[in-house]
Amino acid sequence: MKIAAVESWVEQPLQSFVDDARVRIALLLHPSGQVVAQAGFTRRMDVMTACALAAASHATSRELGRYVDGKPFRGLHYAGPDKQLFLGTIDTRAGGFICLTVFDDESSLGLVRMYFEDFSRDLAAAAPAATETGTPVLAVDFEADLNKNLAMLFGRGGDVIIRNA
């Protein structure tokens, strides 16, 4: 299964996890809901929506853990009739990550959990130190592109501005 990653250093650990644990879908994301890498997604499923829901589910189970057990839950498992879902957290020096995996009877919860531990360790080892880059990303004159695209999205312009500080 092919990995698509925003961060190249996650590719190898995630590829090994996907291959070894035989999961159908794997999604690595920031706790804020931003995708870092994915494998197994088809056009039918929107990656960003899955990220938003996974981040929400993760946040909820952490808070629920704190509420009922005094400490955050670090993993979540759901067994559906055909597919199962496992959601776990990974701490690295580049920050915390959430991993969502979906698997079927080609794998098992035990297998997924076992390889998830390896994955967590490999990812932590591969992670670079967190950095705040100060490199400008967009050209200074990006506003023309932005206005053109937004006008296209809404099919119009607009001038209800009271004051634009």
Added chain:
Amino acid sequence: MSLVNYATREITCKIVYYGPGRSGKTTNLHYIYGQVPDDRKGKMVSLATQTDRTLFFDFLPLDLGQISGFTTKFQLYTVPGQVYYQTTRKLVLQGADGVVFVADSQKRQLEENVESLQDLHHNLAEQGVDARTVPLVLQYNKQDLPAELVHSTADLSDALNFRGVPEFSADALHGPGVFETLRSISELVLKRLSAGASAGAGAR
């Protein structure tokens, strides 16, 4: 934290619509969803109660197209406005690149607006974020209601806009002001990126 993928030349930004309960945050997203062509939006997800009040969040992925050679995607979130969903608001606010504060212009809601704005600053501070550095736009919604029921935009500006940020009059149900608000917050967020201020830990 904007996510910048230099390999695929893709930028993803998170915008959170904040404000008191029933101020029109979800209505903003519904209007945007209804206006944007299918190929430029993802599925809108609403985690709501049976009475359609936002329970966790609404989520709408938008594809803004090519900006300075980058495919630019925005993730629009709303938070639940009701006071008792404080924890949820904090969670959704995590990693926001910009905030739209949707105020309810009704006179009887002024106190709720002020409290919600204070709540926003408090929650950002708890996450170690200086609220003055986060791109913020104010929207005074429900300006279509009869004049005797709503505060004027000048009064709302005096009460809420102490930072002097961009502010917009709106009727989110029918559209006026929705697009302008989105355009303004998009511009502020992308300006930060063009200045190199917010290409965070995800940037490579």
